[in-house]
Amino acid sequence: MIKVITSKNNDKIKYVVSLKDNKNRKKEGKFIGEGRKSLELALHAGLVQEVYTYDTLLIDENIPQYLVNEEVMKKLSSSVNPEGIVFVANVPSFKKDKYNKILFLDSINDPGNLGTLTRTALAFGYDAVVTSSDSVSVYNEKALAACKGANYLIPVFQDDLENYKDSYQIIVSTLKEESIDVEEVKLEEKYVLVLGNEAHGVSKKSEELADIFVKIPIENINSLNVAVAGGILMYSFH
């Protein structure tokens, strides 16, 4: 089905725009994707509900396509220079029992960090990214941009760390006195690597659940950016 929409006050357009708000994304179980590469990945994952574009795309004809003008596209897009492809997709659901290597993000605020960490977890063969309930959503537009499509290739979902305590080794990244150097960590087969908030570090709850505290040896300053620290830890554990 292909239709033309010329007004940015069209109800469909208003609906898509409403999904820029995390509350609405949660209520509807949908998010807004953008760009050709992301669309390909989302189509492959069977998540795409409908597409908004300048020109008809050669995709499954059961997926509605809405042809829009620049004004409407600017309303839909989160990009300064829209590529001309925006789509609505279903938030996927994931089974929670068959992962060995998990990255847990504890109160990550910055969507760029969350997206970059998701992309890095995929690159180092992690099986899932789990986010605390107070972390930014991976379906935030900036998080999706930083993911570079990684969110379609690795499960990302919200859960409590305590659900992993019984079956996983919990490794918490923090600069405590008792923290051991990253090279000295003896990994178990199933583990969760926990990274904390940009300003405040990991939560007290996460610290209580930890089996090991790990640190990266640095000099001159007292912390690294969380995405850099996560990258170094995931690389080292690889």
Place this chain on the structure above:
Amino acid sequence: MIKVITSKNNDKIKYVVSLKDNKNRKKEGKFIGEGRKSLELALHAGLVQEVYTYDTLLIDENIPQYLVNEEVMKKLSSSVNPEGIVFVANVPSFKKDKYNKILFLDSINDPGNLGTLTRTALAFGYDAVVTSSDSVSVYNEKALAACKGANYLIPVFQDDLENYKDSYQIIVSTLKEESIDVEEVKLEEKYVLVLGNEAHGVSKKSEELADIFVKIPIENINSLNVAVAGGILMYSFH
């Protein structure tokens, strides 16, 4: 000297605001710093020309302090929630001959990446960060924010990579067929690690100057965020 400024149309305020533009920063050799921690570091480095604040600060009385209201502070500050301390500082100059470990940033566009990489270079004991002429300035407000003060503790300046060819081993991060894994690099005493643009990688000129190409072994996707890749390389070389 302590003076009160109440109007955002004051000439001094207009001058500070003009330094938000990189061209004016270059012409004047000044930049805008922000926040108490940065001010302390900039004072220690002897770079501070004048301070704009809500309340008088206990600093060297030869440095002029201008007391401003919220409206003026909002005009000066780059922060959504201004801490209430903005200062004008002199861009420092650096001697270019006594460094062993240099990070070279080749056409880095994103100020957050540039700042994060500077912070990481400091944490891993690099001696200087050199930026190509087409990289974003470290004195960009977002770059400074991501530096978290690192710019006051490690020399950061613009230069051409070819000036290092004779005395340094040039190590270029890129995913070429001939790239060797990061663990296999045999570092010389003096080396330059080169990281390239977020979208296009390192420039052709940098590739031509390379002694070694290095890569980080990853799976599933074909690149890491440049700040994450830089972090892993600097950690590995540490």
